[in-house]
Amino acid sequence: xxxxxxxxxxxxxxxxxxxxxxxxxxxxxxxxxxxxxxxxxxxxxxxxxxxxxxxxxxxxxxxxxxxxxxxxxxxxxxxxxxxxxxxxxxxxxxxxxxxxxxxxxxxxxxxxxxxxxxxxxxxxxxxxxxxxxxxxxxxxxxxxxxxxxxxxxxxxxxxxxxxxxxxxxxxxxxxxxxxxxxxxxxxxxxxxxxxxxxxxxxxxxxxxxxxxxxx
Numbered sequence: 001x002x003x004x005x006x007x008x009x010x011x012x013x014x015x016x017x018x019x020x021x022x023x024x025x026x027x028x029x030x031x032x033x034x035x036x037x038x039x040x041x042x043x044x045x046x047x048x049x050x051x052x053x054x055x056x057x058x059x060x061x062x063x064x065x066x067x068x069x070x071x072x073x074x075x076x077x078x079x080x081x082x083x084x085x086x087x088x089x090x091x092x093x094x095x096x097x098x099x100x101x102x103x104x105x106x107x108x109x110x111x112x113x114x115x116x117x118x119x120x121x122x123x124x125x126x127x128x129x130x131x132x133x134x135x136x137x138x139x140x141x142x143x144x145x146x147x148x149x150x151x152x153x154x155x156x157x158x159x160x161x162x163x164x165x166x167x168x169x170x171x172x173x174x175x176x177x178x179x180x181x182x183x184x185x186x187x188x189x190x191x192x193x194x195x196x197x198x199x200x201x202x203x204x205x206x207x208x209x210x211x212x213x214x215x
Contacts, residue, residue, distance in 0.1 A: 023062040025074035027105075031086030035079070036063075037110055038188035042078060045187045048202045049209055053143075066091035071098055076212070077105050080184050082112040085120050092123045099124070099166075099174040104212060107177040108184040111156040117177070121166070130164035130177060139163075139176075143210040144203040151200040154182035154191065172215060176208065 024042045029035050039061075046057035061078075064071050067090055071077075077098075079085070087095065099105060107117060121130065133139065135149030150161040161181035165173050185191050186201020193201070 022056060023058045023060065023074065025062045025064045025077045027077050027079040028063045028065045029079065029081075029085050029087065029091075031084035031116065033081035033083035033085050033113055033116070035081050037081050038184055038190060040189055041080075041184045041187040044189065045184075045202065045205050048187075049206060052202075052206050053210065053213075055209075066094045066098075072101070072103070075103060076209075077103065078184070079105060079107045079117075080110050080113075082110050083116075085113055085116045087120050087123065092120075096124045100168060102172075104173070105175045106208060107175065108182060109177070109179050110182055110185065111154075114179060121175070121177075125166055128166050130166055130175075133163045133165055137163075139173075139207055139211045142207040142214065144207055146200075146204065146207070150178060150181045151183070151197075151204055152181055153193065153197055153201045154185040156180065156182070173212070 024046055026042060027035060042061040043059050046055075046059050046061075049055045050057055050059075062074060064074060064077060066087065071094060095105070109117065118130075133149070135147065137149075140146040140149050150163045152161045157180075159180040162179045163181075164177040164179065166175040168174050183201045183204050186193050186198050187205060
């Protein structure tokens with residue numbers, strides 16, 4: 001266990017040194033959706049990760065757009081919202097290149113963006129399908145254990161929470177999409193979530209990062 005933890009800390013240090021921007025980035029997209037929703041979610045997650053995993057993320061998110069080369073300075077990009085998501089041809093090409101070059105996109109549907117996101121992601125990877133992850137996938141057990149898979153954080157309706165991913169040709173996860181869970185609502189102070197629900201949201205966020213660093 002000690003050897004595994006030492007290895008993980010070495011990976012963390014290498015990741016932080018290798019990347020110019022030690023910030024979690026949020027995607028500013030077009031289409032009318034509220035890309036800025038829950039503005040304190042990423043800063044709160046960064047603080048939790050720093051305390052739990054010993055990372056050193058800045059407690060301030062970085063808004064990024066797909067048309068600027070600065071996009072490639074951030075290894076992790078977050079996308080959320082309630083409404084329409086739309087990418088231009090240039091944005092489609094840049095996001096595809098970003099993901100194929102090793103970047104990672106985490107998408108959390110905050111209820112209402114599912115149809116538009118699925119439409120746009122097909123433009124980026126027409127040759128690939130989003131694969132639903134089973135509850136025994138390692139991302140649900142990477143650091144904290146979720147035997148039933150993705151936790152339900154914000155109950156919009158009675159649909160079960162689902163997790164989808166897109167992998168590259170070497171089986172590296174490039175994109176993770178959470179649906180009917182809304183874990184980022186649990187990272188924000190704006191919602192009156194019970195302590196246990198809020199803790200599960202942060203724990204699942206930690207699992208995502210731990211899984212990525214282990215890969």
